[in-house]
Amino acid sequence: MxxxxxxxxxxxxxxxxxxxxxxxxxxxxxxxxxxxxxxxxxxxxxxxxxxxxxxxxxxxxxxxxPIDVEEIRTLHQGAKSQGVEMAFYTEAKIRGTAQNEVMEKHYRYLGEAPPEVDGALYLKEPVYMLLLLLEKGDDYFPDRFPYFQFVRNTPFSNDVVPTGGxxxxxxxxxxxxxxxxxxxxxxxxxxxxxxxxxxxxxxxxxxxxxxxxxxxxxxxxxxxxxxxxxxxxxxxxxxx
Incomplete structure (x- = not known):
């Protein structure tokens, strides 16, 4: 299987x-x-x-x-400055900030369809986990966003949860x-x-x-x- x-x-x-x-x-x-x-x-x-x-x-x-809204907003802005898209995870849905090649590669790797786009989901619903969709450039994030921890979990993404999560x-x-x-x-x-x-x-x-x-x-x-x-x-x- x-x-x-x-x-x-x-x-x-x-x-x-x-x-x-x-x-x-x-x-x-x-x-x-x-x-x-x-x-x-x-x-x-x-x-x-x-x-x-x-x-x-x-x-x-x-x-x-749930992750603090302002912390998500700050990370979102930082990711955008690096040309990195994100995905937001609630208990019932996944939404991306935009479609791009790395987003597609990641969800294809998981055997899933890329999520719908809603870059403002975190302003409307509790979000529990984030993804950074990137193949390189991981080092940019940990020191700038110490309230998050970043775990490279696929060749195309980092799992992001609050520090200690x-x-x-x-x-x-x-x-x-x-x-x-x-x-x-x-x-x-x-x-x-x-x-x-x-x-x-x-x-x-x-x-x-x-x-x-x-x-x-x-x-x-x-x-x-x-x-x-x-x-x-x-x-x-x-x-x-």
């Missing part, structure tokens, strides 16, 4: 977890509208979305961290809000935006195709998604 599809072995493994009263949760850099097919295929109702900025448990939002923070907030402090936690990951998450969970499982830095932090390394990696990883850590 491709990265955007769910292996049948994963669907069956998640059903087996639920039968054991274990709650599976998706932790992702994407927003809800991008993973609707995954939620439908797996029956999952809990998500740590947009790198920890929006947390939903059993279908209900339990933690949200991460999947790890989303996990911590979920455990705090739901009073799950004594519940053991497990995480699968493959990318740079999974590094902090691996540091806070009890058991970290890296996919075979994970970046080397993530594999170094993993307790277990499983096969990739095309080779039943979720099922095998759950077996490795004793959950199946």
């Amino acid at each position: 491709s990265d955007s599809e769910v292996a049948q072995s994963s669907v069956m493994a998640l059903e087996a977890l639920r039968a054991k009263n274990i709650m599976p949760i998706i932790a992702t850099g994407r927003t809800l509208c991008e993973i609707e097919h995954v939620l439908a295929a797996t029956g999952m109702t809990s998500v740590i979305a947009m790198n920890g900025q929006y947390v939903m448990y059993d279908g209900q939002a339990v933690y949200t961290n 991460s999947k790890a923070r989303g996990i911590a907030k979920l455990l705090e809000v739901m009073d799950f402090g004594d519940v053991p936690t497990y995480a699968f990951g493959d990318g740079m935006n999974d590094l902090e998450m691996f540091e806070v969970v009890d058991h970290a499982i890296a996919m075979e195709n994970a970046v080397p830095a993530l594999k170094e932090k993993a307790e277990f390394i499983t096969t990739d998604n095309n080779s039943d990696g979720i099922e095998k990883g759950l077996q490795l850590c004793g959950l199946l």
Whole structure:
């Protein structure tokens, strides 16, 4: 299966977890509208979305961290000065500041259509995550915008969330809000935006195709998604 599809072995493994009263949760850099097919295929109702900025448990939002409007405005102006377009992420939609070649490349890379254009979305709705669409020039941004953290997550983009924001923070907030402090936690990951998450969970499982830095932090390394990696990883850590 491709990265955007769910292996049948994963669907069956998640059903087996639920039968054991274990709650599976998706932790992702994407927003809800991008993973609707995954939620439908797996029956999952809990998500740590947009790198920890929006947390939903059993279908209900339990933690949200919208980005300050003035901070978005300032970054937008700085990006424009560098010829860089952006994308704004709410829990339900994605909008770009303009269409260009890098925007198209990025969403093609994800297997998605480029978003509609609405450069003023952040003035009208809460925005939880931003993307900078760029293939180079990353160094311009961190020192000028210290209230954001920038993570190169594809060849065509940086994920942008408030400083301190991460999947790890989303996990911590979920455990705090739901009073799950004594519940053991497990995480699968493959990318740079999974590094902090691996540091806070009890058991970290890296996919075979994970970046080397993530594999170094993993307790277990499983096969990739095309080779039943979720099922095998759950077996490795004793959950199946």
